[in-house]
Amino acid sequence: MSVLVLGGAGYIGSHAVDQLISRGYDVVVVDNLGTGHRAAVNKDARFYEGDIRDKSFLDNVFATESIEGVFHFCAYSLVGESVDKPLAYFNNNVNGLQVLLEVMYDHQVKHIIFSSTAAVYGEPDTVPITEMDSKTPTSPYGESKLMMEKMMHWSHKAYGVNYAALRYFNVAGAKEDGTIGEDHRPETHLIPIVLEVALGQREVLTVFGDDYDTEDGSCIRDYLHVVDLIDAHILAYQHLQNGGESGAFNLGSSQGYSVFEILEAARKVTNQPIEAKVGPRRAGDPSKLVASSDKAQSILGWKPKHDRIHDIIDSAWRWHNQHPNGYQEDTEV
Numbered sequence: 036m037s038v039l040v041l042g043g044a045g046y047i048g049s050h051a052v053d054q055l056i057s058r059g060y061d062v063v064v065v066d067n068l069g070t071g072h073r074a075a076v077n078k079d080a081r082f083y084e085g086d087i088r089d090k091s092f093l094d095n096v097f098a099t100e101s102i103e104g105v106f107h108f109c110a111y112s113l114v115g116e117s118v119d120k121p122l123a124y125f126n127n128n129v130n131g132l133q134v135l136l137e138v139m140y141d142h143q144v145k146h147i148i149f150s151s152t153a154a155v156y157g158e159p160d161t162v163p164i165t166e167m168d169s170k171t172p173t174s175p176y177g178e179s180k181l182m183m184e185k186m187m188h189w190s191h192k193a194y195g196v197n198y199a200a201l202r203y204f205n206v207a208g209a210k211e212d213g214t215i216g217e218d219h220r221p222e223t224h225l226i227p228i229v230l231e232v233a234l235g236q237r238e239v240l241t242v243f244g245d246d247y248d249t250e251d252g253s254c255i256r257d258y259l260h261v262v263d264l265i266d267a268h269i270l271a272y273q274h275l276q277n278g279g280e281s282g283a284f285n286l287g288s289s290q291g292y293s294v295f296e297i298l299e300a301a302r303k304v305t306n307q308p309i310e311a312k313v314g315p316r317r318a319g320d321p322s323k324l325v326a327s328s329d330k331a332q333s334i335l336g337w338k339p340k341h342d343r344i345h346d347i348i349d350s351a352w353r354w355h356n357q358h359p360n361g362y363q364e365d366t367e368v
Contacts, residue, residue, distance in 0.1 A: 037061040038272070039102045041087055041135070042109030043080065044071025046217045047150065047206060047261060051106055053077050053215060054265045063100045065093070066109065072362035075215050087131045090138065097142040104146035104272055105139065107132070110180070113223060114154065117176035128179040129186070136190050146275045147187065148268050151200040151283065153324060155181040162291075163327035166202070166283050184283060197281045199271035204257040204287040204326045206264050208347040209354035216354025217261075218361030225297060226258070226348060230355045233307040240309060242294050244316035247323075253294035255323040257287035260341035260350070270335040284335065287326025292344050304348045 038055060042048040043064030048071065055062050062080040065087060066073075076082055081100070085092040087109060096102075110128045111117065117124040139147065154177030155170045172178040187198040207226040209216030217227050231237045245252035267286050275281070292300075302309050331337045341347055 036101050036103040037063045038104045038106060039063045039065065039096070039100070040080070040106045040108065041065050042071065042107070042150075043082075044068060044073055044076050045108055046075075046219065047264065048106075048108035049075035049077075049215050050210060050261045051108065051265045051268055052080050053210060054262070054269065055106075056080060058269065063096065063102065065096060070219070072218060074362045075218075087135050088127070090134050093134060093138045094141065097138055097144070102142070102144055104148070104276070105135070105144060106148045106268060106272070107135065108150045110150065112152070112176060114174045114176050117174050117179070121175035124175045124179050125182075129182050132183045132186055136186065136196065139196060140190075140194050145195060145197055146272065147196060147198045148272050148275075149183065149187060149198055149200045151184055151202045152177065152180045153202055153204045153285070153287075153326065155184065155202060158321055159324060162323050163289060163325045164285065165327045166285055166330055187281075191281050197275045199275060199281065200283040201267060201271060202283060202285050202326075203264065204259060204285075204324060206261050207258050208260040208262065208341065208350040210262065211350055211353075213350075213353035213357045216351065216358065218358070220361075225256075225294065226301070226351055227355065229298060229301045229309060230305065230348075230352055232309050232311075233301060233305040233352070234355060234359055236359070238310065240298065240311040241314040242298070242311055243314050243320065245313045246316075249293055249322055251293050251295045254320055255291035255293045255325065257289070257291050257325045258297075258344060258347055259286060259288050259339060260347045263339040263341055266340075267331060267335060267337045270337050274335055279334070284331040285326040285328050286331060286337075287328050288339050288342055289326060289328050290342070291323060291325040297344065297348075300344050301348050301352075304345055304352050
């Protein structure tokens with residue numbers, strides 16, 4: 036029996052494929068390579084290029100492979116872009132999941148691990164954020180993910196599809212040996228942007244606002260190493276296989292770092308000056324987002340191993356140093 040990783044050529048998906056294979060799982064990957072990279076996929080996985088919204092394509096994958104569980108990473112995920120293109124996000128994210136659930140039902144596949152997001156909460160009521168806090172998304176991206184969670188909840192009730200919706204905060208870092216890592220085009224995440232400045236690929240880091248209600252005035256976010264993130268996915272899958280209850284789990288380090296703290300840590304790791312300037316606030320940026328991961332720790336037995344921000348940045352720096360042009364230089368793989 037196999038596990039199917041949807042979006043397995045992306046940043047998080049490729050790390051999931053790698054870890055699953057290293058733990059002895061038989062892995063099948065589906066990716067349309069819209070934002071993913073074929074070179075990021077472990078060679079021991081069986082790869083199908085296609086879009087999960089294409090029901091005949093997806094049905095053929097399920098008919099060909101003996102799939103017992105699904106890891107879902109394939110979704111549009113840029114908050115700003117979702118505001119400009121809401122229908123594209125609902126079509127790709129919500130419609131894509133609907134097709135997947137229909138095909139899972141047809142082939143009697145009962146387990147799905149779903150990549151959700153802290154964006155389902157919107158502006159937090161309290162910090163740290165718990166799974167029971169109110170959910171009022173402030174973007175079509177967050178709204179689409181919340182809709183997808185509800186679709187899985189009702190599919191669980193009606194069809195017995197078991198699910199774990201894992202709500203991420205900020206994911207960073209790379210595999211420890213630097214062989215796979217983060218390569219988005221354009222890049223929108225803070226840590227790789229900081230490292231692009233260290234590499235001389237950007238002139239300066241723009242800090243969006245220094246007048247927030249935090250100790251140094253910059254936004255505080257919760258950063259989680261991608262390896263720890265995937266460890267939680269595998270534990271969640273084992274939880275469902277063992278008859279555990281379906282539901283949502285926050286995944287974070289439960290510790291916040293400000294933008295200026297990330298900048299200083301990156302300067303120490305890279306031994307580069309990393310020029311920065313302060314710009315205006317971005318609309319909708321909360322001052323502080325930090326997760327409570329107590330539920331994941333108590334029910335899944337999960338605990339992040341990379342709890343120092345310097346370790347997270349160091350692994351990302353190793354990847355960016357070895358692959359300054361990302362996967363473009365690995366297209367022959």
